[in-house]
Amino acid sequence: MTNLTLSKAINQGLRRALEDDPKVMIMGEDVGRLGGVFRVTDGLQKDFGEHRVMDTPLAESGIIGTAIGLALRGYRPVCEIQFDGFVFPATDQIVSQLAKMHYRSQGKVKLPVVIRIPFGGGIGAVEHHSESPEVFFAHTAGLRVVACADAADAFAMIQLAIASDDPVIFFEPKRRYWDKGEVDTAAPLEDALPLDQARIVVAGDDVTVLSYGPLVRTCAEAASAARDDGRSIEVIDLRSLSPLDMETIAASVSRTGRCVVTHEAPVYAGLGAEIAARVTERCFYQLEAPVLRVGGFATPYPPARMEDHYLPDLDRILDAVDRTFNF
Amino acid sequence: MTVETGGATTVAPQDSELIQLLTPEGERIENPDYPLGDVDLKGMYRDMVLVRRIDTEAIALQRQGELGIWASLLGQEAAQIGSGRALSPRDMAFPSYREHGVAWCRGLDPVRLLELFRGVTSGAWDPEEHKFHLYTIVIGDQTLHATGYAMGIQRDTAEDEAVIVYFGDGATSQGDVSEAFAWASVYNTPVVFFCQNNQYAISAPQERQSRVPLYHRSRGFGFPGVRVDGNDVLACYAVTKQALRAAHEGQGPTLIEAFTYRMGAHTTTDDPTRYRLASELEAWRLRDPIERVRSYLARSGQANAAFFEQIEAEAAELGARIRAACRELPDPPPMAVFDHVYTGANAILDAERADYEAYLDGFEEAAR
Numbered sequence: 001m002t003n004l005t006l007s008k009a010i011n012q013g014l015r016r017a018l019e020d021d022p023k024v025m026i027m028g029e030d031v032g033r034l035g036g037v038f039r040v041t042d043g044l045q046k047d048f049g050e051h052r053v054m055d056t057p058l059a060e061s062g063i064i065g066t067a068i069g070l071a072l073r074g075y076r077p078v079c080e081i082q083f084d085g086f087v088f089p090a091t092d093q094i095v096s097q098l099a100k101m102h103y104r105s106q107g108k109v110k111l112p113v114v115i116r117i118p119f120g121g122g123i124g125a126v127e128h129h130s131e132s133p134e135v136f137f138a139h140t141a142g143l144r145v146v147a148c149a150d151a152a153d154a155f156a157m158i159q160l161a162i163a164s165d166d167p168v169i170f171f172e173p174k175r176r177y178w179d180k181g182e183v184d185t186a187a188p189l190e191d192a193l194p195l196d197q198a199r200i201v202v203a204g205d206d207v208t209v210l211s212y213g214p215l216v217r218t219c220a221e222a223a224s225a226a227r228d229d230g231r232s233i234e235v236i237d238l239r240s241l242s243p244l245d246m247e248t249i250a251a252s253v254s255r256t257g258r259c260v261v262t263h264e265a266p267v268y269a270g271l272g273a274e275i276a277a278r279v280t281e282r283c284f285y286q287l288e289a290p291v292l293r294v295g296g297f298a299t300p301y302p303p304a305r306m307e308d309h310y311l312p313d314l315d316r317i318l319d320a321v322d323r324t325f326n327f
Numbered sequence: 328m329t330v331e332t333g334g335a336t337t338v339a340p341q342d343s344e345l346i347q348l349l350t351p352e353g354e355r356i357e358n359p360d361y362p363l364g365d366v367d368l369k370g371m372y373r374d375m376v377l378v379r380r381i382d383t384e385a386i387a388l389q390r391q392g393e394l395g396i397w398a399s400l401l402g403q404e405a406a407q408i409g410s411g412r413a414l415s416p417r418d419m420a421f422p423s424y425r426e427h428g429v430a431w432c433r434g435l436d437p438v439r440l441l442e443l444f445r446g447v448t449s450g451a452w453d454p455e456e457h458k459f460h461l462y463t464i465v466i467g468d469q470t471l472h473a474t475g476y477a478m479g480i481q482r483d484t485a486e487d488e489a490v491i492v493y494f495g496d497g498a499t500s501q502g503d504v505s506e507a508f509a510w511a512s513v514y515n516t517p518v519v520f521f522c523q524n525n526q527y528a529i530s531a532p533q534e535r536q537s538r539v540p541l542y543h544r545s546r547g548f549g550f551p552g553v554r555v556d557g558n559d560v561l562a563c564y565a566v567t568k569q570a571l572r573a574a575h576e577g578q579g580p581t582l583i584e585a586f587t588y589r590m591g592a593h594t595t596t597d598d599p600t601r602y603r604l605a606s607e608l609e610a611w612r613l614r615d616p617i618e619r620v621r622s623y624l625a626r627s628g629q630a631n632a633a634f635f636e637q638i639e640a641e642a643a644e645l646g647a648r649i650r651a652a653c654r655e656l657p658d659p660p661p662m663a664v665f666d667h668v669y670t671g672a673n674a675i676l677d678a679e680r681a682d683y684e685a686y687l688d689g690f691e692e693a694a695r
Contacts, residue, residue: 025482051482057513062471062506069475072454075482093503096465097472104449104461107667141668141676165670196674243675 001184007040007177009151010116012185013158014041014078018048021076024162027054028063028080028116037082038118038177060090064115068097071111078162084119085128091136098167099142113167114158118174119147120214120264121311124304131301132213132265137169138242138274145242146195147171149216151181153199156192157239164195171241173214198245200252204234207258207321210249210275212238215262215312222317233321241271249275250282257288258324262312267295289327292320344542345554345586348561351614353622361565369630371412371560372620373638375404378428379617380642381437381649382591385427385444388653389595394444398425402558402590405616406523407493408432409563410585413571414491416458421473421492424462425523429493433459437645438652447656467494467501470520474507477516477574489517489574491567497528499544500536508548508582517574519567520545520582523557525589530602542584550580557587558616588614661687 004012017024026041026048032055035042045053056063060081067077081087087094094115101109121130138145144166148154154172161168193199201216202223211219216237223233234252238244253259259279261272272293279291294312302310348356348363378400385397400407407428414420414432422429427440435457443450443462454460463469473492480488498504499522511518524541526533537544545552555566563585570581588611592599624630665680 057506057509059506059509061503062510065468065471065503065506066475066478066510069472069477070479071475072460072472073476073479073483075479089502092465093468093471097463097468100449101461102670103667104451105454105667106448106451107670108451108453109461110670144669243673246674246678 001182003180004151004155004183005178005180006148006151006154006173007038009155009181009183010040010148010158010172011042011044012183013155014044015047016185017078017159017162018044018052021162023074024076024078025052025054025070026078026080027056027067029056029058029082031055031080036080038174040116040172040177041080060086061093064090064093064098064113067113068093068101068111071113072109076112076114076162078114078116081115081117083129084117084131084133087115087117087133094137094143094169095140099140102166103142110165111167112162112165114161114170115168116158116170116172118177119171120173120175121301121307122175122214124307127301127303130307132263132296134169134171134241135265135270138271142167143242144168144195144240145171146240147173147213148239149173149176149213149237150179152183153193153237153239155183155185156187156189157195159189160192160195163189168195171213176214176217179217193239196240196243196245198236198238198240198248200234200248201237202233202235204232204256206232206256207260207324208234208236208249208252208256209317209321210236210238210259210261211263212241213264215264218312218314219262219317222314222321225314226318226321231321244275244278246278246282249279253279253283254286257286259283259287259291260294260317260320260324261291262294262317262320264296264311266298267293268298270295289324292324294320345556346562346566347556347559348565349559349619349623351558351619353619353626355623361562361569363561363565366561366564368561368620369624369634371408371564372617372624372630373641374408374412374428374431375560375617375620376638376642377645378404378408378431380646381427381431384646384650385441386591386595388441388650389444393653394441394595395446396594396596397444398594399589399591400425400427402588402611402616403523403525404428405560406557406563406585406587409560410491410521410567410583413564413567414458415487415571417488418571419458419460419473419476419488419490421460421469421476421490422462423466423469423493423495423498424464425495426462426493430459433457435459437649438656441649441653442656445653445656447659467498467503470494470498470504470507471510473518474511474516477511477518478514480517481514486575486577489519489571491519491521491571493521493523495528496522496524496526496533496536496541497531498522499541508545508550508580511580512548512550515577515579517577518580519570519574520580521567522582522584523587524584525587527589527593527599527603529593529597540584542582545580545582550582552582552584554584554586557585558614558619560616560620587616
């Protein structure tokens with residue numbers, strides 16, 4: 001076991017993927033000499049060379065478009081989009097090309113491209129640096145969309161994403177990059193939890209709280225606080241946003257009878273809406289209360305001095321938990 | 328400042344740099360920069376006549392309701408057959424959606440194209456088998472795919488391989504095309520950008536896209552651009568051959584602007600009489616890419632009446648074959664809608680598939 005920050009754990013996962021498969025390559029803005037603005041790719045270009053860890057021109061559509069071409073040639077590109085709000089220039093290549101090529105070609109073309117995106121707020125950034133665009137991609141058939149939440153899981157998840165023959169949008173909780181955790185860097189990948197499965201982070205009996213990415217830690221903290229009040233919260237880290245692991249979700253909610261979903265992205269037409277609908281279909285007779293959602297407001301991401309109001313925090317999550325007991 | 332409001336395009340570009348090896352009247356011009364070795368001009372003639380027949384049949388099939396839509400290549404046969412024949416078997420081609428002539432050169436059965444325009448598939452041929460990528464309909468996207476593919480060739484140190492990518496005059500306004508130019512330039516990738524300037528992006532004339540000749544666009548990116556008579560199959564062949572040679576030799580990208588004309592509608596849904604004059608089309612008819620080759624072959628004694636009759640018979644036979652094959656294309660089975668979204672299992676999609684299958688089975692049970 002090694003104590004690593006989340007960013008270093010991803011770095012170690014990338015390093016292992018580069019070592020294991022000569023077709024894996026990393027590309028993006030400032031990922032080489034600088035090691036990425038969050039240093040996630042630190043040291044990789046020095047060890048694997050400019051052909052495998054490539055500083056690209058400053059053009060997001062170009063990054064994804066050429067990654068598609070490289071994948072057609074047999075490579076496995078891992079692209080970095082520097083910040084969540086900068087992915088939109090690449091949306092056409094992601095949605096119209098990357099997601100659909102396998103379908104259009106009736107399986108003759110596989111595009112094993114990973115797109116890493118640091119996402120979410122809470123770091124006091126200027127606009128376009130704190131967004132949560134995951135639903136745009138979850139809504140797009142042909143993509144897998146995942147979010148990691150802690151160091152140990154991130155180490156495995158990035159390798160699983162690279163090994164996937166489907167394109168994967170890989171969200172990294174940027175405000176948790178510096179959170180440390182114990183990582184078993186010698187663990188075989190075969191033993192890792194599959195990429196499309198959710199995991200129970202905190203076991204509980206009274207209410208299920210679902211989240212992913214940066215809010216998983218917040219939910220765990222909420223569960224601790226609630227325990228002091230005699231309330232047992234089960235916290236589930238979804239990990240995969242597309243597809244959703246409805247088996248794990250429905251099994252939990254069927255037991256607890258209550259469900260709260262929380263994410264930083266706006267509540268309106270967010271992932272929570274999809275989950276609420278599916279939980280209602282699957283667990284209708286077990287539910288003691290409607291599925292409640294806690295998330296960003298129907299506003300643009302606000303300036304940093306207001307972001308604490310926008311971001312779901314421990315209190316807002318517990319407030320929703322309380323409300324599920326008032327029906 | 329004056330505001331241009333579209334209008335007629337020049338039939339013959341004023342630029343003295345236009346490369347031409349066979350005039351519209353069928354006269355051979357020697358150009359020391361583009362020496363022609365042994366070229367199979369009769370074969371090129373045959374290809375052009377056959378792809379024009381494919382085009383004619385497809386338009387008719389659309390009118391009969393057998394195809395949903397068709398994008399005609401009428402007038403662009405020389406640009407496509409000349410460049411397509413310049414490719415070596417190992418070179419990779421990335422088409423837009425009108426490159427039926429290039430598809431022909433890559434050995435793709437035209438019925439595969441009809442499947443796409445009929446709505447049976449989205450063009451599900453194997454790109455690597457034919458070294459011909461899937462048609463790309465979003466304008467300009469494929470220029471980045473081609474550039475990325477060429478970056479892969481560099482990494483594989485495969486010196487005998489290069490990439491050609493087709494796009495139109497309208498595409499030069501797309502950001503992705505500029506990005507592809509930038510990437511190809513800074514990485515010096517083995518890619519040929521083949522722009523068929525057919526003068527119109529649906530209704531918008533070329534002057535709505537650019538104030539400079541399109542082949543000048545590459546200069547600002549730091550690689551050469553040439554303008555070729557796109558209705559001259561020999562010139563298109565020679566210029567493409569030279570650009571591919573440069574790519575193979577590590578000299579990086581070239582932009583080729585094939586100056587041509589879309590003699591038909593943008594697609595079968597379009598009505599070009601709303602935006603261009605009949606006189607313009609008449610002027611371009613005199614520059615027909617096939618007629619000049621026919622004149623030259625006949626006048627130089629390389630082909631006789633029997634040759635031309637034989638090609639006509641072959642075209643009629645091909646037309647009959649694809650017409651029949653198109654009509655026989657079956658609709659895919661309903662459950663095929665779910666196939667190949669992902670490479671493996673996907674819980675959400677798999678559940679939808681199972682639900683829909685059960686729903687359909689319900690009708691069968693009710694009918695029993």
